[in-house]
Amino acid sequence: MILVLASIVVAVTVLQSSSRISYDASAIYFSNAKLTALNQRASFFTNDTFVASVLQSSIQNAAIIQVFGEQSARIFSWVSGLLIVALGLGIGRSVGLSKVGRIMFLVLMASTTSFLDLMGDGKVDLLSCAYALSVIYLIEQKNNRREVIHSHTLFLIGYLAGFACITRPFNAFLVGVIVLVLLLLKYFWGNNINLARVREFAITLLWIVAGVIGPAVFHILFNWIFLGSPVAFISSLSKINPVTGPWDFDPKTIFVSRMLYPLVVTFKTTHRV
Known part of the structure; x- marks a missing residue:
């Protein structure tokens, strides 16, 4: 029953988002696109x-x-959100999440305003997360089946990881750490460490890096040609006013967010009046 009601909420919100856009969408996401x-x-x-x-x-x-x-x-962000849900279910199945656990995942995703707000607002986080979860899904599928990850799949993993990073440059470190941890678990967890396995691990990383190069070069060239600097996405940070920017720097706010983290990720938005 909870899942049905949550699904109805999602459906109604989708219809509303097709006729109106919310605060950040008006100020950044769709305005810049238009x-x-x-x-x-x-x-x-x-x-x-x-x-x-x-x-x-x-x-x-x-x-x-x-x-x-x-x-x-405006609907594109919802497509990204639904893809995130589908990938989350696939990853859950790969790691052995029970049917009840997968239903609970759906209920949480369909009833969490933190997630629904992103979908209605066209947040870039959704697109970046969809790429990142695609990477995790591909790796976990191979890990679950105890299969060797072929070079073309590794290249695709790197390609998707590259787009996850250039879509949201702040996530580059996070995506890299996740991929590295998953591969370390695949090659060395419960296995004897020998030269052949280390060599296989190194070749795997090289194929993934080869896939990352394409999106990275595209992003750098685009910044160089259209914005005048290959590192415009870094140098522009100094121009953002932290007072009016999309982050909370107030120590009291940060402390409260840490203490009430489960409630914050569920209900809090960054809306500023």
């Missing part, structure tokens, strides 16, 4: 988080607006 689509070049509001955070998602939304219209771009 500016880019209308101007036929990378366009964004002065000194916002476009360059540092939402460049790739804005480009994709701009392309969707140009080809299919604004409504399709």
Whole structure:
């Protein structure tokens, strides 16, 4: 019953999001995409988080607006969100999550305002997370079946990981650590460490790095050609005002967030009036 009610909430919210957009979408995500689509070049509001955070998602939304219209771009974030749910269920099955556990996962995802807010707002986090979960899903599928990960799959893993990083540059370290830990568990957990296994692990990393190179080069070239600097996504950070930016730097707020973390991730948004 809870799952049915939560699903109804999701369906109603999807219909609402197709006719209106929420606060960050108005200020950043879809506004920058529409500016880019209308101007036929990378366009964004002065000194916002476009360059540092939402460049790739804005480009994709701009392309969707140009080809299919604004409504399709607004639904794109929901497609990413549903993909996240599907990948989460697949990963859960791979790691042995029970049927009841998978149902609870669905209930939590469908009733958590932290997740639904991202979907209705067109957040870049959804797109980046979908890429990252695709990487985890591919690795876990092979781990679960005790199969060798072939070179073309490793290249695809690297390619998806690369897009997860360039879509949200702040996640580069996180995605890299997750991939490294999963591979270390695959090759060395419960196995004898020998030269042949180390060599196989090194070759695996090389194939993944080869896949990452493509998205990384694309991102650097795009920044260089259209924004004037290959590292514009780094240098632009100094132009963002931390007072009006999308982060909380107040020590009291940070302390409360840590103490009430389960409630914060479920109900808190970064909306500023």
